[in-house]
Structures are given as structure tokens and as C-alpha cells.
Amino acid sequence: MAIGLITGLVVSAFRWIIGKILGGTIWVYQQIQTGHPWWLLLVIAGSILIPVLAGLLVKHQPQISGSGIPQVEAQLDDELSLRWWSILWQKFVGGILSIGPGLFLGREGPSIQLGAAVGQGFAETTGQTGTPRRIAIACGAAGGLSAAFNAPIAGTLFVLEEIYHNFSLLVWLASLASAVGANFIASVVFGLTPVLHLQYADSLPLNQYGHLLGLGLLLGVLGFAYQKTLLAMPRWYKRLIPLPRWLDGVVAFLVTILVGLWQPLWLGGGNAIILHFGQAAPVLGTMVILFIVRFALSMVAYGSGLPGGIFLPILSLGAVLGGIYALVMIDIGWLPRQYFINFVIFAMAGYFAGIGKAPFTAILLITEMVGSLIHLMPLAVVSLVAYLVVDVLGGAPIYTSLRDRLNLEPAAQGVTGRRAHIEIPVAEGSRLEDTAVRDFHWPKGALLVAIRRGEQELVPSGDTLIHAGDTLLIAVDANFRAKVKKELITLLKQPM
Template structure:
């Protein structure tokens, strides 16, 4: 028996293993540093509640941190925010960044911002850290075009996997939300690097799932109407979150007396009263999620927590500090799910014992709505919780929330943030050659058309049609079929323009 492995796939596997190990070490260190710094910050806030000396120290420390992190963002604006829109833009050809400054500044700035208690997530920075490691390795090997993109996408998956210990969901997130293409080389790279980085991370944090929530009661079928109601509410709440997030930069611009890089002072100062009164509310929120599921808080506690987390996650993210919205979104979803059960239990419409279930369901529904990535949401929560028992209710809530947000005109949040980062798509008729993969879906307007009858954009050339495991060299008489993938070459700067052209007619 003769075993044959294509050179391209073999090199992709080997490179993915290497960057998976490297990213696993970097992101695990990143996680550990944030956790330890957050514990120190919460301890100091508890001391400040009874001593003005500690309060004064916190004010001084937070001002210094705001200036330091603000300077990092000022010198490298690419580290601002979660980093996911930047990676999506880079993979589409709209955006470029130098990998080394982003790597060390995002690492340092993320630890200082998230570890100090601001309501930001570690997952976005982890994804960007992974992507720039992939970029750096590709540049070391002098890769370009699709080879370079494959390693960037694989690095992004590895970063998320090490952050949440969810390799399958991380792979799907890159394909569904960032790369928007199920290219074989991309999913091989993404899955390999995600599994390897997850293995490294497990050696740091153990085998316990990130959100180990125990729920002994399965939801009866007679209560499934609650899933529809919850999904509708999450869709509405998700659209509110989107609108607020997309207007944050505009609202911050009204603080005209501070330069943009010093907007970091706003969250670092305003978080102080929250830290003194409720130190456990600080940080990304994963400890809050497990606490809610295990302790069944009363209605007013949940309502207060929801308002505080919503407002201060906006204040934190809108300042441009390095930190994500991924984990804050899950935290808000968990609180909303618990609040829903609390209300329904008071109305005698559901038993309060189902609160942990709805914490889980609502996390998936809220992320599915805001990110418009229901598959990722279902798999992510399944891996983070560590149980397959809730797949059906997760799917019902996620799909309902997704449909509601779609009817309200919402777009995927990271794609919308990318449009703010790169407002217009412009053609670049020069630069290195690159390729775009156009999947032909069922019902496409291109179905049944001959190549000669298709309107091809300028500066583009169809070089191959991938049909199953075969590659067809096209001619004018070649007929396009559903399931095909068109391989089109163009200049790097035109990739997004070409993809947008076919998205309209596909």
C-alpha cells in the first residue's frame, strides 16, 4: 500500500504544529498573567473599601496604567480593541500590520488592561496574538499569498483555542466568522494548530472546562416554549448591544478635551467605584458566569449586575484599549438567562432549578445573535461547559436569536467593526498576486452558467475550478455547478473587492 501525502498539506501540518505549540505557550502565559493580576487588583480594591490610603494608591496606579496602555495604543493603533476585525481585514486583503510590535504590545497592554479589572475579554487579544505569530512565522519562511493567509488563520484559531480550551469551536469560528471560507488547507491548518495549542494550554490549566457548570435537571419538552421566548429577547438585546458598540467611537469623540490615546483614562477612573463596591464584578466575567449558575442570585442582584456589566463593558471597549468583547458578551448572556428564569419563577412559569440551564442557553443565544455565528456559538458553549446534553436547546435558542437579529437588520459585529476600521473598499491595481476562493452555493445565479457568460471583474483571472477532490482547468465552455469553488487570481489589494463582487451575484 502506497501512502501519498501532498507536499503542501504536509508542510501546512508541520507549520501548524509548530505555531500551535508556540501560541499555546504565549496565550497560556497571557491568561495566567491576567488571572494573577486580576486577583491582586480585586484584593487591593477590597482593602480600599476601608482605607483611604489604599484608595489613593488605586487612583494613582490606574492613572499610570491608563497612560502606559494609552501610549502603547498611540504608538501601535493596530492593538486597539479585540483585534478580530484587524485579522478579518488582513485575511480579506483590506488591512496590513507589522507582526512584532503588535505581538509584544498587545501582550503587555492586554495584561495591564484586562488584569486591572476592566470589563474586557482575553479572547480577542488571544486571537490577534495567535494570528501575528502565524504571520511572523510565514514571513520567516518567506511565504506570501494563500500560504501566508493559511498560517494567519491557523494562528487565530490556535489563539482562541488556548484562551477557551475549545479547539473545535475555535476552528469553526475562524472559518465561519473570520475567513468566511471552508478551504481545505485553512481548516487543516486551523484545526491542527487549535488542537496543539489546546493541548499546551491544558498542561497549564488542567482538564476542567473553562465554564464547568453543573446542571442536574434536563429541560422537559413541555418547557421548550421558553427557549423561543428567550431567543427572541436575546435577539432584541443583541441588536441593542450592536448599536451601542458601533456608536462607541462617536460617543467618545465628544470628550474633546482628551486626545484619543488618553480616552483610556475614562474606564480606568470610572471603574474605581465599581471595584470598591463590587470587586467580584471586575474582569472579563468567566468567574461571574460560574458563580451565577451555582448560587442562584436574587432578581435585584442580577438586574444590577446586568446594567453594570453592559455599561462598563461599553465604556471599556469604546476607549480603544486592547481587550475583547467575546467573553463580556457571554457574561451578559449568562446574566440575562438567569434573570429570565428569576422572573419566570416568580410568575410560577418555570422552576428556579433550571437557572443553570438557561445560563448556558443564553450564552449561546446572545453570541449567536451578536456575532451572527450560530454554529460557532453552539459548539463553543458545548466545549466550554464540557457537556453534550444541551445541544438541542442550544440550537433552538441560538437559531431564534439569530433570526430575530437578522430581521432587525443586524450584521455580524466583527464585520461591522471592520467596516469602521476600513470604511471603503478600493481597488489596488498593483502589488503581489494573490488568490480568492469563491464557493458556489445551492441556488447561486452562477449555477449552470458557462465561464464565458460570467461578468468577471477587471484585474481578475479564473485559473481553476475545484470540484470535489478534482481541480479543473477552466475554458470558456466550462459550466459552473453548485459545490464548485472558483479559484481566482488578482492583486492582493483587490481580494475584498473581488469577493464582494461575487457575493452580490452568487
Template sequence: MKTKRLKKWDLSRLYAVVQGIVVGLLAGVVVSFFRLLISQGLKLVTWYFGQAHEHWWLLIVWVLISLGLTLILGRWLKQTPDIKGSGIPQVEGQLMGELDYHWWPVLWKKFVGGVIAIGSGLFLGREGPSIQLGATVGQGFAAKRHLTGVDRRIIIASGASAGLSAAFNAPIASSLFVLEEVYHNFSTMVWITALASAIAADFVSTVFFGLTPVLHITYLRALPLSQYGWLLLLGVLLGLLGRLYQIVVLRVGSWYSKLKWLPDDYNSIIAFVLLIPIGWFIPQILGGGNSLIVSIGGNAPTALVLLLIFVLRFIYSMMAYGTGLPGGVFLPILTLGAVFGGFFSQLMVTWGLMPAAEVPIFVIAAMAGYFAGISKAPFTAILLITEMVGTLHHLMPLAIVSLVAYMTVDILGGAPVYAAMLDRLLQHRQQTQTTPLKQISFPVFVESSLAGKQVREVNWPQGALLVELQRGEKVLIPHGDTIIRVGDLLVLNVESRTLRAVRQAMKQLVGD
């Protein structure tokens, strides 16, 4: 009598989900405290400038405090340059295998530095730092579990997804953002781990902040079809402004470097001091802009006031980001989009071209459009704003504005802003320690010249070796006669000295 062999269960995905949940819970706690301290800091700064109207000498104290914070943050920036700015380019560089850093100093310095910089009222966002904090938590988890290679990168990606989810309470969009914009990998193991991590982090954040969507904006009715023409115009204008934003944000750091009298790591004194007139006259627009977006969506001021706010926030957010302080552009971009959407629609109302009840819809759509154009991640923009606002009624206007803004920026030659930031970072980064060999991966797209070819027929870049081919749920060891198909994930070992050249060559081959 023959006994039937029992099929061995494959628990790899369950194990990945469990790991993702653990990382999500840890990252959710870290980012929720980060978010809470920033909100309390903004309340304290708003109160402080209110008191300064009665006690003018508090402005002198602010300058002295700014000097002290500048010295502390400048020292940290010099010691640990990976805490600079948003943090998203650093995470993307990690996942691409082009840079790495020690997780613990980045974690605590990014946390404290971000609370100081963003909580002081500067026009910086918490979302980029939250992504890096989550990714760094994942990196620490991977280090404790002795994970390496692809397994380590998946955990880092899941931590990044958890960080954004905890910051925005948007687990689906957070997972998609990491896959679409940061990791560029949609394999099953990556997305289920990232989604599990994002859901766990969202649960923790909900315990801290409740169930109300982060940007809860209510409106009375859906947008009539007769008003859809204005969405096209709005998308074009957002695309033009988005390209301008890309140009300025990528150059502002070099403008600061021309200030020979001030070391680069201590430029933040300029941002802190120039915040005084904003805090004195209009403290309600301080910070990343979360409360400003909600107020505009609920009761938008006049078009002239909104135009002034847009110009001020554009200039001041550039000044703040250019200093290199730990803070991002994610929420400031959404805020600028909301303000411009309010300005555009209020102008239409003034000219009698639309009723005032439709202003909130244009505010919401403009947020998605501006982010879609600048980041060139339209799917993330649509899902993110939908989750943050908490309703699907505006989905079609969001999609139209996002697509038009994206195409406008693309026609003007704009690249995804975070990828461009990473290129700038890698160009100026001095590698002090490198490993002789790194592993990177590339998905094969429909337009790729590799599709349908045998491995031996491909002129692979010098310094690269194809070691693995992932096809759906299968992992193949490639041979010369292995045929490459659309959707395959190519895993290569690359010499560190040729990493950038290989990456550029592979982008051409895979059709990215």
C-alpha cells in the same frame, strides 16, 4: 518486461498538519501565559480594592496608576493602531487581503497591553486578543518560513484558531469560528491545518490550567419539553438585546471622539477611573466575567440583582471597549448572555413558572443565544458553549435559543458584529503603504448567480483577474470555457485601489 511506475505520495496535507501543530504549540504557549497573567492581575486588583476599604488613600494611588497606564497604552495605540480593540477584525482583514501589519510590534504590544487592560479588571475579554496573538504568531512563523499568498493566510488562520483554543480550551469550536466567522473558507487544507493547530494549542493550555472545562456548570436534570416554549421567548429577547448591543458597540467609539478635551488614544483614563465604584462595591464582577458565569450557573442571585449586574456590565463594557484598549467583547458577550439568562429564569421561578433546578440550563442556553445573535455565527455558538461547559445534555435548548436569536437579529437588519467592525476599521484606516496587487478568494454558495456559468459569461469586477479555481482537492487554472460550480473557491488577483469595490461586487456574485 514492463515495470510498474510507483505512484508518488502526496504529503502536502501531512506537511500542512505538521506546520499547524508547530504554530499551535507556539501560540498555545503565548496565549496560555497571556491568560495566566490576566488571571493573576484580576486577583491582585480584587485584593487591592479590598485593601482600599481600610486605606482610602489607595483610591488616589489607583487614579495615579491609571494615569500612568493611560500614557503608556495611549502611546502604544498611537504608534501601533493595529493593537486596538478585539483584534478579530484585524485578523479577518488580513485573511481577506484588505490590510496587513508588522507582526512583532503587534505581538508584544498586544500581549502586554492586553494584560494591563484586561488584568486591571476592565470589562474586556481575552479571547479576541488571544485570536490576534495566535494569528500574529502564525504570521511570524510564515515570515520565517518565507510563506506567501494562500499558504501564508492558511498559517495565519491556523494561528487564530490556536489562540481561541488556548483561551477557551475548545479546539473544535475554535476551528469552526475561524472558518465560519473569520476566514469564510472551508477548504480541506484550511480546516485540517486549523484543527491541528487548535488541538496542539489546547494541549498546551491543558498543561497550564488542567482538564476542567472553562465554564464548568453542573445541573441536576435535562430540560423537560413542557419548558421549551420559554426558550423561544428567551431567544427573541436575546435577539432584541443583541441588536441593541451591535448598534451601541459600533457607535461608542464615535461618541468618545466627541470629547474634544481628550485625545482619542488616551480615552482609557475614563474607563480606569470609572472602574473605582465597581471595584469598591462589587469587585466580584470585575474582569471579562468567567468566574461570574460559573457562580451564576451554580447559585444564581435574585432576578433584581441579576438585572442590575446586566445593566452595569453592559454600560461599563461599552465604555471600556470604546476606548480602543487591547481587549475584546467575546467573553463579555457570553457573560451578558449568562446574566440575562439567569435573570429571565429567576423571574420565571419567582412567578412559579419553572423550578429553580432549571435555571442553569437557561444560563447556558442564553450564553449561546446572545453570542449567536451578535456574531451571527450560530454553529460556533452552539459548539463553543458545549465544549466550554463540558456536556451535550443541553444541546437542543442551545440550538433553539441560538437559532431564534440569530433570526431575530437578522430580521432587524443586524450584520455579523466582527464584519461590521472590520468595515468601520477600513473606512477610517489611512493606508500608508499598499502593494499594487493583492490576492483574495471567495467560495461559491448555492444561491450564487455564478453557479453553472462559464468563466467568459461572467461580468467580472473591474480591477480583478480570476487566476485559480479550487474544486475540492483539485486546483484548476481557469479558461474561458471553465464551468463554475457550487462549492468552488475562486482566487482572484485584485488591484489595491479597487479592493473594496471588488470585494463588495464579488459578495453579490458568489451569494454571500
């Protein structure tokens, strides 16, 4: 709870400052449009100076680049050693410099890394190491997403599903306490209205559920294209832009000027665009152009390496795709017009579920952000279809793919004499299912010390059979935790 309250303060300040700067940026572009062209000089100067300052921060601390979620994942697996204060202040300042002036980046990834830094700082200040330290980092990450979107349940589940990869009861309860604390602070600052409060009068009837399959297919195919394009951007920057990597942000800022001069309200992460759909349905041509522009500019912005997330840009792209699909179906007479906003909502969850491969988080996040439970069933259908399409095409979770490209800085490897633990859940069909402890080839340095089975904790012997649904508690030397965990995961992926 303490970590959540502190994270709530940090992320609320981060979110508030970004909102004020983005509002000022839009106002400046509107002044240019209404006959005050001298403001353009300020925009050009700022679009060179600001990314240079943000780039210097990234050059000094490379692990604040991008969303920060892959870095948090690597921290929790002991594959990355970071100084929490260096991350905290530089991510805070760098995120504001990158997101506030209107780049097509989201605040949620940086908020998660800010929360993780708060959790790490709290743990180190109070002398916690090993598992308590990792749980503190996970708590901070949950609080960061909760405060960014006023979504405590989704923030907790995102940590379990996407970051921690373990539905541990201790992690679940601790992260939930942190997320609730952070959400309380954010609610005091921003009010109780859901972040994407979209009102609609009619639930989608069952005879229209066939559209959910078509929408999920579209989101899955374009979600896979999003993954491939995003992962290719650093290579394209290196090939096409003759600048040092830390100056690539200048290109993203200068390109964004063109959008600001044309449509300033399109700038930023995209939540204002989503809310506008609840007020008036745009024409199909405008929606197609909006998708192309936001897709391209979000790629340019994230590919530059500046601090900023893809979470909210993904949701806004999904909303636009849902609107495009609905408008096409409406125009050909296959869908009643009153269901337009429904498809905007459904597509946000589906697009994120496909790209992030985190369907539970997608469903709960949109439910909390919109503030209504009546669309859970269609959200689930669209999310499952989009997830399956990306899976069939060979797409991996986007944050896992980004993590694989990190320049990791692990702690020095040597026997410390300090014990750490690894929790391994045993799924149906696992190589460990119905296997005696003595019959599995455990990695060197791994010692199975307990098996959690329901409410019981068993002390295993060589003859103990491991069952599906068990959670294995494995003791290792602290410095070899990441290595042994990776070996275990590799062994469990091998055919039986």
C-alpha cells in the same frame, strides 16, 4: 502544529498574567472594604498611570486597539499590512495593562490577534508568502482562541465562520492542527477542567421548549441594542470627553473604580460571575443591576479604544440575561427552579450568536467551555432564534461592522508579477449557479484557473457550467487580491 504550540505558550502566558493581576486587583479593593482606605490612593494613581501607558502603546500602534479580530480579518483579505513583531509585543503588554486591572474586557480577542501575529511571524521567518502566509495567520488565530478558552473545535470553526469566511479543507485541517497544539499547552498550564464548568442535573424537557423561543427573542432584541450602542461609543467619547483619543482609557479606569469599591468580584471579563451562578442563584433584583452595570461598563471600556475583547463580556451578559429570564419565569410559576442554570448556559450561546452572527461557533464554544454535549439542541434553538431576530432588525455581524471602521493601511498597489489565489464558494441561489464561465462578467485581472467539485478539480473552459457547491479558484496579481475579491463579492450580491 508548530504555530499552535508557540501560540499556546504566548496566550497561556498572557492569560496567566491577566488572572494574577485581576486577583491582586480584587484583593486590593477588598482591603479597602475591610478598613484600609489608604489602598484607594494606589488604586487612583494606578487608574491614571496604567491607561496612559496603554494609551501610548495604542497611539504608537493603532491596530492593537480593541479586540484585534477585525484587524485579523482585514489582514486575511490583504486590506491591512501589519508588522507582526510590533503587534505581538504591544498587544501583549497593552492587553495585560487594560484587562488585568479589572476593566470589563475579554482576553479572547487579543489572544486571537496575538496568535495571528505568531502565525505571520512564523510565515515570514520561514519565507512563506501568499496563500501559505494567510493560512499561517488563520492558524495562529485559531490557536489563540483555543488557548484562551481551551476550546480547539470552536477556535477552528470561529476562524472559518467569522474570520476567514471560507470552509476550505486546507484551512480547516491546518487551523485544527494549530488549535489542538495550542490547547495542549493551555491544558498543561491550566488543567483539563473546562473554563466554564457548570454542573446541572436535569436536561430541559421538550414541554419547556417554548421558553427557548421567548429567551431567543429577548436575546435578539438586546443583542441588536448591544451592537448599536457599541458602535456608537467612539462618537460619544469624542462628543462628551474633552481628551485626546489615546487618553480615553483614563475615563474607563476611573469609572471602574466605583464598581470595584462596591462589588470587586464583578470586575473583569465575567467568567467568575458565570461560575458563581453554578453555586448559588442570586435574586432577580441583583441580576438586573448586574446586567445594567456590566452592559454600561463594557461599553465604556471597549469604547475607550484600549486593547481588549468583547467575546467574554458578551458571554457574561448573555448568562445574566438567561438568569433574569429564568428567575422571572420561576417567580410566576412557569418554570421549575432546577432549570435556572440551564438558561444561563443557553443564553450565553444565544447572545453571542445574535451579536456576532456566528451561530455554529456559539453552539460549539459553549459546548466546549461548559464541558457537556447534552444541551446541543436547546443551544441550537436559542441561537437560531436570536440570530434571526437580529437579522430581521437589520443587525450586521459585530466584527464585520467594527472592521468597516478600521483605519486600513494597505500595501502599495502595483503589479508585482506574483500570483495569488482567491477561493469563492458557490452557494445555492448564487448568480454563478448554472452559469457558463463565459457568461459571467469577471472583474479585470481575475482568471478562473480551477473549479473544485467534490473530490475533483476541473480545468474550466468557456462552456463549463458552474454548479452550486463548487469552489472557484481564481488567480490574480498579489497586490490586487483584496480589490478583485471585493469586486467579486459585490457582483455576486447583485440581483440575478
